[in-house]
Amino acid sequence: xxxxxxxxxxxxxRLALAVSLLAALVVGVALINLLGAPPKAQVAAPxxxxxxxxxxxxxxxxxxxxxxxxxxxxxxxxxxxxxPVREWANQVSASVDIPARAVVSYVNADLAMxxxxxxxxxxxxxLAGIGRIESNHGRFGNRQLREDARPSVPIIGIKxxxxxxxxxxxxxxxxxxxxxxxxxxxxxxxxxxxxxxxxWATDGSGDGRGDPQNLDDAAIAAGRYLxxxxxxxxxxxxxxxxxxxYNNSVEYAQKVFGLAENxxxxxxxxx
Numbered sequence: 569x570x571x572x573x574x575x576x577x578x579x580x581x582r583l584a585l586a587v588s589l590l591a592a593l594v595v596g597v598a599l600i601n602l603l604g605a606p607p608k609a610q611v612a613a614p615x616x617x618x619x620x621x622x623x624x625x626x627x628x629x630x631x632x633x634x635x636x637x638x639x640x641x642x643x644x645x646x647x648x649x650x651x652p653v654r655e656w657a658n659q660v661s662a663s664v665d666i667p668a669r670a671v672v673s674y675v676n677a678d679l680a681m682x683x684x685x686x687x688x689x690x691x692x693x694x695l696a697g698i699g700r701i702e703s704n705h706g707r708f709g710n711r712q713l714r715e716d717a718r719p720s721v722p723i724i725g726i727k728x729x730x731x732x733x734x735x736x737x738x739x740x741x742x743x744x745x746x747x748x749x750x751x752x753x754x755x756x757x758x759x760x761x762x763x764x765x766x767x768w769a770t771d772g773s774g775d776g777r778g779d780p781q782n783l784d785d786a787a788i789a790a791g792r793y794l795x796x797x798x799x800x801x802x803x804x805x806x807x808x809x810x811x812x813x814y815n816n817s818v819e820y821a822q823k824v825f826g827l828a829e830n831x832x833x834x835x836x837x838x839x
Contacts, residue, residue: 620701622822623829631807632825634691635832637675653679664834666696667713670705670757670783676772677787681795688795689802690810693835695787695794697827698814699757706757706783713757717773717783725754728761737761745780756780758790768793790814 639652657671671692678692699705703723706713712720729751730736737752741762746753752762760768760780769778772788779785794801794810801807811821 620823620827622819623826625822625825627812627818627821628805628808630804631802632691632693632697632828633832634689634802635693635835637678637692637835639675639679660831660834664831666700666705666831667707669713669715669717670696670699673717673772673783673787674699676784677791680772680788681791685792685795687798687800688791689800690791690795691801691828691832693828693831694801694807694811694824695790696831697824698790698811699783699787700827701820701823702754702759703757708757713783717785718779718781719757722781723756723759725759727751727753737763741766756786757783758786760786760789764793765789 637653637656639656653672653675654668657668657675660666660671661668674692674695677695678690681688681690696705703719706717706719706723708719708723709721711723714720724746726734727748727750728735728737739749740752743749745755745762745765754761755765756779758780765778765780768789769780770785770789770792771778772784772786773779773782775782778789780789794814796810796813799806799810801810808821811824812818815821
């Protein structure tokens, strides 16, 4: 009986494995030559948000419905550790394309304005409509709105240098907010110009400072801006004056109007 040492057996095993791998490689090359290389998997781009359609509403005629968040009307006794605003925001977010964290920012701004300037009657839905157009709720350029209410990358607009269809606004903040020492740029999810932010800056997050990149801060600042001079945003004239002071464009205001209606319907459907 012939005895083969373990060393030789191991070598033969490695040789057999190498031969089988080589055979598989040859077969694979032959198939590629015959059928062609398999196509590379395409990288799916993120879905492109549809451009909001202007509502067919005459300027100054009416205002969108003032949709009170359910947390205001019901005023349930919250359970320990449960934020009723976030609970409601999660439900709304499931019905419409707004991050729940953004809904929280808009609703908290609505609640703050109800307390400090109730005569304005601004609704979270109008703030959400503006936030959608200005930055897609902090998601412009494939960003994500983080749980601290800031976009994953700061949002800074184009240089306002007086080019085609662009206003000329020289630098007003030494580049502190926008990084541009020659011209201003709109900043943050609600796209505030630095000089405007300096006037309306608000600490909505409770961290002791107003940051235009923080949607908690920016949403309340936008509410204060829209409600300036005792404006009543529940009336047709007041709403249109307020929104067009944000952007002096009828089409812009009509888009905000349509969005506000859609968001109000999303809020109502959860009742």
